[in-house]
Amino acid sequence: MSRQFRRAGPGEIESLLKIDPVAEKDTYRREYITRAVRAGECWVVCEADDPGVPLGYGCLDRSFFGEWFIPLVVVSSANRRSGVGRQIVSGLEQHAGAEKIFTSTNASNSPMRQLLTNLGYQHSGIVENLDPGDPELIFVKFLSRARIDRDGF
Numbered sequence: 029m030s031r032q033f034r035r036a037g038p039g040e041i042e043s044l045l046k047i048d049p050v051a052e053k054d055t056y057r058r059e060y061i062t063r064a065v066r067a068g069e070c071w072v073v074c075e076a077d078d079p080g081v082p083l084g085y086g087c088l089d090r091s092f093f094g095e096w097f098i099p100l101v102v103v104s105s106a107n108r109r110s111g112v113g114r115q116i117v118s119g120l121e122q123h124a125g126a127e128k129i130f131t132s133t134n135a136s137n138s139p140m141r142q143l144l145t146n147l148g149y150q151h152s153g154i155v156e157n158l159d160p161g162d163p164e165l166i167f168v169k170f171l172s173r174a175r176i177d178r179d180g181f
């Protein structure tokens with residue numbers, strides 16, 4: 029089934045909050061998602077024939093030392109492992125249109141780490157002391173390099 033990647037609209041903040049189990053109990057996360065949508069920095073993937081129902085979403089901004097950064101990717105639990113996360117990250121890469129893009133995740137987050145490895149991200153540092161005993165791993169992808177690798181020029 030075909031899916032579309034599009035910018036989230038203010039009218040769907042509530043449905044995005046429902047997708048994310050963290051948002052249920054974390055006010056900071058709820059406020060962050062609300063701000064990101066209002067700033068036009070949040071993108072969703074949905075089925076082409078059901079465009080009003082987001083399957084997952086991701087955010088893109090320049091909060092990381094002025095570089096393009098993906099601070100958050102969330103796929104609804106019912107739609108995981110069907111390529112939605114990959115489509116969100118790839119869509120954000122295309123939208124950034126930059127030479128490189130950064131993201132990060134906890135060391136304990138094997139699904140996200142696997143997804144990033146799968147998409148060609150490289151390790152780019154580590155930040156201790158954000159979550160106790162669970163360092164934040166920074167990743168980068170060199171987008172122009174990836175194009176050269178893929179297209180051979």
Ligand SMILES: CC(C)(COP(=O)(O)OP(=O)(O)OC[C@H]1O[C@@H](n2cnc3c(N)ncnc32)[C@H](O)[C@@H]1OP(=O)(O)O)[C@@H](O)C(=O)NCCC(=O)NCCS
Pocket residue numbers: 099100101102103104107108109110111112113114115132133134137138139140142143144146
């Ligand atoms: C991480 C997350 C976004 C992945 O989304 P997803 O839609 O399930 O991922 P995809 O189906 O696109 O998977 C792409 C690749 O990622 C890897 N992957 C995804 N989930 C995985 C899992 N549970 N175990 C191992 N590898 C996994 C695989 O390599 C997969 O490719 P494959 O299915 O061909 O093997 C999703 O699990 C999620 O929303 N988690 C909660 C929020 C979160 O932790 N976000 C990341 C930090 S901000």
